[in-house]
Amino acid sequence: MGIDISTETGTDGDWSPARPRARARTGNRVTAEAPVKGAPDHYTETGRTEKDPVTQFLGWFSVALGAAEIFAPGGVARAIGIDEDEHRALLRVYGLREMAAGVAILSRPKPTYWMWNRVIGDAIDLTSLAKAMKNPESNTAKLAAATVAVLGVTALDIVCATRLARIGAEDVGRDEGSFELPKGNDGQVVVGASVTVNKPVEEVYAFWKDQQNYPRFMSAIDSVKPTSERRARWKIEAPAGLSVEWDAEIVNDTPNEMISWRSVDASPVQNTGTVRFRRAAGERGTEVQLEAEYRPKGGPLGAKVAEMLSAIPKTQLAMDLRRFKQLIELGEVVKSDASAVAGPHPARPPRQTEMEARQ
Amino acid sequence: MRANCWEGTKHVRVENVPDPKILNQTDAIIRVSSTAICGSDLHLFNGFIPTMEHGDILGHEFMGEVMEVGKKVKKLKVGDRVVVPFPIACGECWSCKNDLWSLCENSNPNAYIAEKMMGHSPAGVFGYSHMLGGFAGGQAEYARVPFADVGPLKVSDDLKDEQVLFLSDIFPTGYMGAEMCGIKPGDTIAVWGCGPVGQFAIASAKLLGAERVIAIDRFPYRLKIARERAGADVTLDFQETNILEALKELTGGRGPDACIDAVGLEAHTHGMQEFYDRAKQSMRLVSDRISAVRQAILSCRNGGTVSIIGVYGGFDDKFPLGAVMNRSLTIKTGQCHVHRYMKPLLEHIEKGHIDPSFVITHKMELEDAPVGYDIFNLREDECLKVVLKP
Numbered sequence: 001m002g003i004d005i006s007t008e009t010g011t012d013g014d015w016s017p018a019r020p021r022a023r024a025r026t027g028n029r030v031t032a033e034a035p036v037k038g039a040p041d042h043y044t045e046t047g048r049t050e051k052d053p054v055t056q057f058l059g060w061f062s063v064a065l066g067a068a069e070i071f072a073p074g075g076v077a078r079a080i081g082i083d084e085d086e087h088r089a090l091l092r093v094y095g096l097r098e099m100a101a102g103v104a105i106l107s108r109p110k111p112t113y114w115m116w117n118r119v120i121g122d123a124i125d126l127t128s129l130a131k132a133m134k135n136p137e138s139n140t141a142k143l144a145a146a147t148v149a150v151l152g153v154t155a156l157d158i159v160c161a162t163r164l165a166r167i168g169a170e171d172v173g174r175d176e177g178s179f180e181l182p183k184g185n186d187g188q189v190v191v192g193a194s195v196t197v198n199k200p201v202e203e204v205y206a207f208w209k210d211q212q213n214y215p216r217f218m219s220a221i222d223s224v225k226p227t228s229e230r231r232a233r234w235k236i237e238a239p240a241g242l243s244v245e246w247d248a249e250i251v252n253d254t255p256n257e258m259i260s261w262r263s264v265d266a267s268p269v270q271n272t273g274t275v276r277f278r279r280a281a282g283e284r285g286t287e288v289q290l291e292a293e294y295r296p297k298g299g300p301l302g303a304k305v306a307e308m309l310s311a312i313p314k315t316q317l318a319m320d321l322r323r324f325k326q327l328i329e330l331g332e333v334v335k336s337d338a339s340a341v342a343g344p345h346p347a348r349p350p351r352q353t354e355m356e357a358r359q
Numbered sequence: 360m361r362a363n364c365w366e367g368t369k370h371v372r373v374e375n376v377p378d379p380k381i382l383n384q385t386d387a388i389i390r391v392s393s394t395a396i397c398g399s400d401l402h403l404f405n406g407f408i409p410t411m412e413h414g415d416i417l418g419h420e421f422m423g424e425v426m427e428v429g430k431k432v433k434k435l436k437v438g439d440r441v442v443v444p445f446p447i448a449c450g451e452c453w454s455c456k457n458d459l460w461s462l463c464e465n466s467n468p469n470a471y472i473a474e475k476m477m478g479h480s481p482a483g484v485f486g487y488s489h490m491l492g493g494f495a496g497g498q499a500e501y502a503r504v505p506f507a508d509v510g511p512l513k514v515s516d517d518l519k520d521e522q523v524l525f526l527s528d529i530f531p532t533g534y535m536g537a538e539m540c541g542i543k544p545g546d547t548i549a550v551w552g553c554g555p556v557g558q559f560a561i562a563s564a565k566l567l568g569a570e571r572v573i574a575i576d577r578f579p580y581r582l583k584i585a586r587e588r589a590g591a592d593v594t595l596d597f598q599e600t601n602i603l604e605a606l607k608e609l610t611g612g613r614g615p616d617a618c619i620d621a622v623g624l625e626a627h628t629h630g631m632q633e634f635y636d637r638a639k640q641s642m643r644l645v646s647d648r649i650s651a652v653r654q655a656i657l658s659c660r661n662g663g664t665v666s667i668i669g670v671y672g673g674f675d676d677k678f679p680l681g682a683v684m685n686r687s688l689t690i691k692t693g694q695c696h697v698h699r700y701m702k703p704l705l706e707h708i709e710k711g712h713i714d715p716s717f718v719i720t721h722k723m724e725l726e727d728a729p730v731g732y733d734i735f736n737l738r739e740d741e742c743l744k745v746v747l748k749p
Contacts, residue, residue, distance in 0.1 A: 198453045284453055315471050326465045329451045331431070334505065335382040336483060338412075338493025339468035346414030347486065347493045348362065349379040349503065 055105060055115070055160050061153070062102025062118060069095025081142025082132045090128075097121055115161035122154035192291040193318040197325045201279050201286045205256045207328055208275050208288075217323035217333065219316065220294075231264070234271065244268050270295040290321055361749070362416045362499030363728040368406030369736075371417065371729050379495065379503035384431040387507030389443065393520040394421035394497045396728070396745045397528055398554045399623070399670045401736050403487070407624055407646070408672055410472060410490040419445035419485040420527040421497025422520060425507075434508045441511035443504050444697035445528045447483040447494060450509035454482075461694035466505065467492045476673065481694060498728055500749045512701045521716035521746065522708055525559070529744075530715050531700035533559025533621065534566075536668035539691035540617035542567045549573040549606055549615035549658060550591070551651040553581035555718045555744045556668060557621035561589040562713055564619070573609060575602060577627065580741040588717040597654075598629060606658045614660035622651035623669025639676075646673030656682050667692035718744040725749040 068076050073091035077084035101121060104114035129147045132138045197204060207213055211224045211232045222237040230250045237243045246267035252260035256277055263271040273292040280287045323333045341350045362376045379388055397420050402408050422442040425435055435441070448455050448463035455463050463482035467473060470480035472490045483505075486496015495503065504511055514523045533556045540548055548564045550557050553576035564572045574591035576582050582594040595605050606615055624647035627633065636648040655665050656679050665688055683690060707713050720743040723731055731745040 196453070198451065198456065318474075319471055322465075322470060325452075326449075330385070330449055330465060332383055332385075334449070334465055334468055334483075336468045336493040337379075337382075337416075337495040337503070338489055340382050344412065345493075346364075346412045346416075347489065348364065348414055348416045348495045349377045351377050352380075 052160075054156060055111070055164070058115075058118065058153075058156060058160060059102050059105035059111075062098050062105060064102075066095045066097070066099030066102055069098060071095075079142065080129070080132075080146035081139030082135070083137050094121070094125070094128075110164065112161060112164040115157060115164050118157045119154065119161055122150055122157055125150050126154070192289060193314065193321050194287060194289045195318075195321040195325050196280050196285055196287050197328050198285040199328050201256045201277050204277055204286045204288060204328065205259075207324075208259050208277075209253075211261075213327070217327055218320045219323070232261075234263075234269075236269075246271060248273075288321065288324070290317060292317060360500040361725060362495070363418065363725065363747075364413075365403060365411050365415045365417055366413050369404060371404065371732050373726050373728055374414075376414075376416065376495075376499070379501050381427065381429045382503065383505055384429040385506050385508065386429045387425050387432060387435055387504045387511065388427040389421070389423040389441065389497075389502050389504055389511075390426050391421050391423040391497055391500060391502055391749045392440075393423070393524045394418050394499075394725070394747050394749065395524060395527075395529075396420075396498075396731050396735055396747065398556060398735075399487070401732070402624060402670060402672070404732050404736060405625065407640075408488050408490075409476070410469075410488045412489060415486065415488075415493075416495040416499055417486045418496035418498030418502075419487055420524065420529070421485075421502060422514075422524050422527065423502070425511075426501070428507055432507045435511060435513075439511075439513050440516065441513055442523050442526045442701070443485070443497065443502070444510045444512070444526075444531075444701060445484055445487075446481075446694060446697055447485065447492065447505055448509055448698055449506050455509070455698075458696060458699050460696040460698040462696075469493055484694075498725065498747060500725070510698060512705065514705065518708065519716070521719055522714055523705065524746065525555070525715040525718070526697075526701050526704055526708075528695065528697065529555045529718075530559045530704055531697045532556050532668050532695040533561075534563040534700055534704060535693070535695045536560040536619045536621060536666050537563035537567050537569075539666040539668075540564065540567075540569075540619065540664050542569050542617070544568060545570045546616040547571045547573065547610055548617050548619065549575065549655070550585075550619045550621055551575045551655055552621035552623075552669065553578070553585045553589075553591075553594075554621065557581075557619075558585060558589040558718050558743075559715070560619045560621050560668065561585055561591045565590040566707070566712065573606065573615065578738055578741075581743060584717070584743060602654055603658055610660070614658050614663065616660055617664040617666060618655035618659045619666045620652045620655045620669045624648060624671050626651040626669075628654075635677075645675045647671045647675045649675050649678060653677065653679055656688060659686075659688055662687045664689045664691060666690075668695070670694075719746055721745040723747060 069091045073088045074084045076091055077087050098121060101114050101117045105111040108114060126147065129143055129150065133140060133143055211226060214224045215221045220236060221234060223235045224232050226232045227247065231247055233245055233247055235243065235245045246263050246269045248261045248263045248271055250259065251262045252258060258274060258276045260274040261272065263269060271294045273290070276289045278287045326332065326334050336347065337349055338345045338347050341354045345354065360376060360378050361373055363371055364374045366372050381388065400417055403411060403417060425437050425439045425441060428435055428437060446461040446463065447466040448460040449465040452464040461482050466483040467480050469489050469492055473480035476490060481491070483492030483494055485494050486498065512526060537560050542548065542564060546569050548569045550560050550564070550572060553574050557574070561572050561574055571592045572590065573593045573595060574582060574585035575595045575597055577596055577598045579596065582596060585591040586594050593609060595602060626648045628650035632650055636650055639645045640648050651669065652667060659665050667690065682688065708715065720741060721731065721734070723745065725747045728747055731747060734740050734742045735745050
């Protein structure tokens with residue numbers, strides 16, 4: 001589980017998630033990261049990533065070599081000591097690949113893929129050179145020099161590629177000005193949603209404090225039954241023996257501010273959730289922010305549960321919060337003729353049988 | 360029961376559908392005594408509103424008798440005669456408590472669809488697409504009405520259906536259009552569109568003390584009703600008159616103090632602009648044809664108000680924002696907060712200040728709804744408003 005909830009204890013009305021971000025801040029990272037005005041703290045705006053000089057050099061090297069192979073295959077063939085008429089077409093193909101890799105390495109914010117592409121290209125080049133060695137018409141001295149040069153470049157390529165890969169996908173490679181969702185250490189996106197309800201914070205906290213209320217608005221959850229002061233048994237019912245249960249304990253309970261829960265070790269579903277409450281300014285009621293993460297543990301059961309839990313996580317969470325709002329403001333979830341039935345249904349009264357299918 | 364259902368563009372059909380049942384404890388079931396076809400139903404009919412599905416029951420203007428109420432309904436009783444407002448509003452959320460009923464935060468179960476299109480969701484509406492909730496409409500024998508203690512307005516038996524039915528939508532909508540103009544003594548108000556909502560906007564502008572109301576349309580019979588029944592002082596046919604020039608001439612070069620757009624997304628104009636708008640709309644490059652609101656903005660006097668009550672669907676272009684900004688215009692708009700206006704307008708009807716039945720040109724059986732849609736859509740037979748009797 002990516003989130004260390006213990007670090008989130010003791011907030012004082014500030015609900016920016018104090019989430020540790022395990023990000024490799026390596027030396028070659030020159031990303032400009034600035035907080036976005038008015039956005040929650042965990043949103044950052046990333047500037048364009050500058051690449052280190054070696055990567056830059058390899059990019060230009062690819063472009064230059066590619067251009068030479070495409071436009072002057074004869075010259076290249078002579079330089080490395082192979083028969084120029086026989087290999088003209090092949091060199092042009094290699095040139096195209098080289099050119100593509102070079103352009104991509106120079107233009108992509110995080111060219112890890114293209115760096116590995118270069119490594120593969122090096123391997124092809126070396127194989128071709130080895131094959132050419134056996135050809136009696138080749139100039140072996142020139143070929144040996146070329147092989148040494150390619151080996152050197154290959155080493156550089158491998159160093160660059162592995163370093164790019166190690167930096168991690170979350171560190172570079174975002175588009176300019178994109179927002180970043182909070183992430184757990186394992187890269188799983190934690191989804192969050194907010195709603196304002198026209199009720200005092202005490203009433204809202206009391207509603208969330210009783211976890212048996214959760215299945216009334218969390219569409220994926222069928223029951224939450226308290227088993228002790230801080231623990232509850234969560235259940236998702238599914239046909240064909242795919243139902244799943246797990247225990248979660250409250251890890252933070254700050255009256256009128258936040259409630260946090262986390263599944264206990266050895267649960268089939270790793271589940272964390274945090275709900276924060278804040279009095280809305282100007283008598284507008286209470287702002288409620290919910291974050292949740294469910295990660296089933298492998299296996300066919302896990303896959304099924306994942307499907308049930310993560311169809312459209314962000315939308316799902318927002319819809320759950322809307323239902324919560326309806327429950328606390330109105331006492332029941334509002335139904336339309338179409339929404340009262342599972343799946344698409346025209347806006348006309350559902351038949352009794354259609355309604356039962358929902359249960 | 361029988362109900363008028365949407366079955367694709369320009370195709371409605373009266374079908375057998377299941378009777379409505381109580382789905383929430385604050386619901387009521389109404390036996391519909393009268394229902395009407397709204398100009399905005401024509402936008403659905405002509406296929407301009409997204410998220411419609413085959414078999415959707417249409418209709419958001421209806422009234423009738425309460426047949427059944429849910430357990431939590433306290434005020435409404437079986438047998439009450441009620442008019443139902445078209446926006447569905449819970450009465451408990453911040454928007455409802457602040458008199459913004461068409462922005463109810465709880466009544467649209469499909470809010471997530473509306474949020475994708477519009478950023479945030481407005482209230483649910485009867486029979487008006489799945490984006491606005493997927494609620495069955497009132498062009499049927501029976502209708503389920505959520506939040507029965509909040510929306511439906513009881514009316515006494517001495518008023519005819521035809522006098523009070525339009526409290527459900529078009530009278531309050533026209534009234535809100537006039538109210539948003541902030542009319543002061545001496546004001547000249549121009550109204551684009553002399554459909555039923557335009558007629559009520561004209562009548563309401565007079566009711567609110569406008570010195571002069573100028574009505575704009577292209578059908579002589581509608582302009583005649585505007586003059587003779589709604590109280591317009593001047594009428595202009597936009598196919599014969601250059602509206603901008605005529606409005607300047609009528610106002611000493613200033614332009615009307617406020618302009619009301621009661622036309623909406625299927626506006627007609629002429630020449631290249633008509634061709635351009637139609638081409639773009641038919642290719643779905645824009646959602647709406649906005650020639651009426653363009654003209655209203657360009658015509659309005661400096662510092663004046665443009666009040667938009669015509670319905671628009673999405674994203675549009677050639678919107679004269681430069682005129683709005685440079686000439687300090689105020690744009691006011693919104694789906695009508697019907698709940699806000701029902702009682703005061705019922706009083707106007709009871710006191711005889713206005714008889715809204717003047718807009719009715721056709722009464723027919725519910726079974727004839729498809730005919731009603733056709734003639735209303737084509738403005739045949741001098742059609743202005745169709746009332747259906749289930």
